Amino acid sequence: MGRACKAYIAGAFEHPTRHAVDQSVAQLHAEVARGALADAGLSKDDVDGYFCAGDAPGLGGLSMVEYMGLDVRYVDSTDTGGSAYVVHLGHAAEAIAAGKCSVALITLAGRPRAAAKATLPDYDNDTPDTAFETPFNQMIVNNYAMAAMRHRHEFATTAEQLAWIKVAASHHAQHNEHAMLRKVVTVEDVVNSPMISDPLHRLDCCVVSDGGGAIVMVSPEIAKSLGDRCVKVMGQGEAVKTTNRGQVDLTFTAGVKSGAIAFEEAGLTPADIDMVTIYDSFTITVLITLEDLGFCEKGQGGRFVSDGNLISGVGKLPFNTDGGGLCNNHPSNRGSMTKIIEAVRQLRGEAHPRVQVPDCTFALAHGSGGLISTRLCSATAILGRNDA
Amino acid sequence: MSASYPDYPIPAPALDAQPFWDGTALGKLLLKRCTDCGETHYYPRAICPYCFSSATEWYEATGRGTIYSFSVMRRAPVPYVIAYVRLEEGVTMMTNIIDCDFDTLAIDDAVKVVFHPIKGGFSLPLFTPA
Numbered sequence: 207m208g209r210a211c212k213a214y215i216a217g218a219f220e221h222p223t224r225h226a227v228d229q230s231v232a233q234l235h236a237e238v239a240r241g242a243l244a245d246a247g248l249s250k251d252d253v254d255g256y257f258c259a260g261d262a263p264g265l266g267g268l269s270m271v272e273y274m275g276l277d278v279r280y281v282d283s284t285d286t287g288g289s290a291y292v293v294h295l296g297h298a299a300e301a302i303a304a305g306k307c308s309v310a311l312i313t314l315a316g317r318p319r320a321a322a323k324a325t326l327p328d329y330d331n332d333t334p335d336t337a338f339e340t341p342f343n344q345m346i347v348n349n350y351a352m353a354a355m356r357h358r359h360e361f362a363t364t365a366e367q368l369a370w371i372k373v374a375a376s377h378h379a380q381h382n383e384h385a386m387l388r389k390v391v392t393v394e395d396v397v398n399s400p401m402i403s404d405p406l407h408r409l410d411c412c413v414v415s416d417g418g419g420a421i422v423m424v425s426p427e428i429a430k431s432l433g434d435r436c437v438k439v440m441g442q443g444e445a446v447k448t449t450n451r452g453q454v455d456l457t458f459t460a461g462v463k464s465g466a467i468a469f470e471e472a473g474l475t476p477a478d479i480d481m482v483t484i485y486d487s488f489t490i491t492v493l494i495t496l497e498d499l500g501f502c503e504k505g506q507g508g509r510f511v512s513d514g515n516l517i518s519g520v521g522k523l524p525f526n527t528d529g530g531g532l533c534n535n536h537p538s539n540r541g542s543m544t545k546i547i548e549a550v551r552q553l554r555g556e557a558h559p560r561v562q563v564p565d566c567t568f569a570l571a572h573g574s575g576g577l578i579s580t581r582l583c584s585a586t587a588i589l590g591r592n593d594a
Numbered sequence: 595m596s597a598s599y600p601d602y603p604i605p606a607p608a609l610d611a612q613p614f615w616d617g618t619a620l621g622k623l624l625l626k627r628c629t630d631c632g633e634t635h636y637y638p639r640a641i642c643p644y645c646f647s648s649a650t651e652w653y654e655a656t657g658r659g660t661i662y663s664f665s666v667m668r669r670a671p672v673p674y675v676i677a678y679v680r681l682e683e684g685v686t687m688m689t690n691i692i693d694c695d696f697d698t699l700a701i702d703d704a705v706k707v708v709f710h711p712i713k714g715g716f717s718l719p720l721f722t723p724a
């Protein structure tokens with residue numbers, strides 16, 4: 207019972223593979239769909255809405271609707287990069303509330319590791335920004351590094367503070383049997399790992415992994431019939447930040463907006479949140495996002511994340527209790543689906559006992575898609591336990 | 595001192611940005627401003643992203659600015675510096691800083707444009723300490 211909500215997450219599934227040598231991308235999408243539907247106690251034929259992003263093969267969702275043999279009356283293939291699945295979560299909740307569908311399937315899958323690619327997408331000369339960025343050998347990592355450098359300049363954020371984010375993720379990953387990196391690391395390990403692009407070290411960067419994940423969202427009526435493992439969607443927000451016509455400011459993201467929208471819709475504040483899952487492409491992504499969402503003042507992120515404050519059972523704000531993208535999984539180089547899934551585990555009380563947050567009532571899942579120093583879509587979801 | 599990164603991808607300009615690249619090939623850094631609202635924007639567009647006017651015009655920048663942020667890309671065949679430079683005209687552009695000591699570069703350093711010819715007849719607007 208508790209508060210009303212527009213929609214519930216009834217099923218969630220994370221693919222156990224991290225290296226999909228023998229599976230096709232379409233197969234991986236179908237495998238995670240099957241897993242999420244089984245988790246929900248629903249069948250393929252119950253699905254009447256399908257959501258996917260650019261990692262799905264073919265045009266929009268059409269190829270995957272065909273491959274999986276779905277018959278849908280609502281389709282949305284919005285692509286905002288790694289944040290797309292938190293965007294879809296919001297769009298699905300709206301579609302369900304509007305009666306456009308009642309069982310929405312959202313899938314993510316890919317095999318960049320097996321295919322040995324982790325690069326920016328190719329652009330042509332119809333994309334207006336590319337000529338002003340690509341020639342200067344912009345990579346993903348040095349784009350994020352410029353944001354980290356500016357943060358350091360304005361707020362004296364240190365490499366050791368950033369390292370604490372990786373340390374916290376590694377403390378959680380040790381308990382995840384599927385995590386790519388299960389070794390607990392120290393601040394010294396991170397700052398002594400090779401410098402990739404100043405000030406980001408190798409251990410400030412997330413893993414490259416294959417696999418995927420899916421969730422199934424349902425109307426409140428259907429959720430009632432499925433029992434108390436259904437998780438409430440309390441609020442969602444999305445926003446885009448750009449180079450702003452040349453007025454570049456790298457100290458914040460569109461999370462400032464997406465978070466405010468989500469909190470307002472949920473009628474909650476950061477103080478109500480028991481744990482967070484935040485897309486962690488790099489340590490700096492997490493630090494800036496925590497500030498933007500209001501968990502600490504702008505510029506105080508370095509202090510906030512230090513001394514284990516993000517470690518479950520140790521600090522005040524447990525984050526990415528599956529190990530996140532920094533240690534566990536980063537399927538298709540898109541991080542927000544796994545963030546939703548771990549938040550769902552926590553709200554069901556089904557996280558690993560060593561990282562389960564006691565009495566977890568409200569969790570926040572946040573995705574960032576695109577590139578932090580140029581164009582980034584932030585999406586924030588606030589989820590609640592079945593009785594929240 | 596470090597060499598500049600030797601392999602620059604060729605720009606693929608949209609049609610309305612071609613004059614920018616015609617300018618760099620002639621050693622000019624051209625910006626776009628709006629004659630209706632007066633604002634300069636970057637990257638250059640046909641339509642003003644402040645007021646949506648189509649009355650935009652090219653003008654030549656001084657080529658001077660300061661480093662807003664930068665990063666030395668160490669994991670590359672030859673390390674190089676990517677940067678955002680804030681121009682005197684008030685807009686910030688992505689570029690590389692070349693012909694400098696990577697280890698003493700700092701945010702707010704004064705820099706000036708240099709034009710670096712690459713393949714395909716293009717010339718890139720890069721920056722060096724002023």
Ligand SMILES: [Zn+2]
Nearest residue numbers: 628631642645
């Ligand atoms: Zn204008």
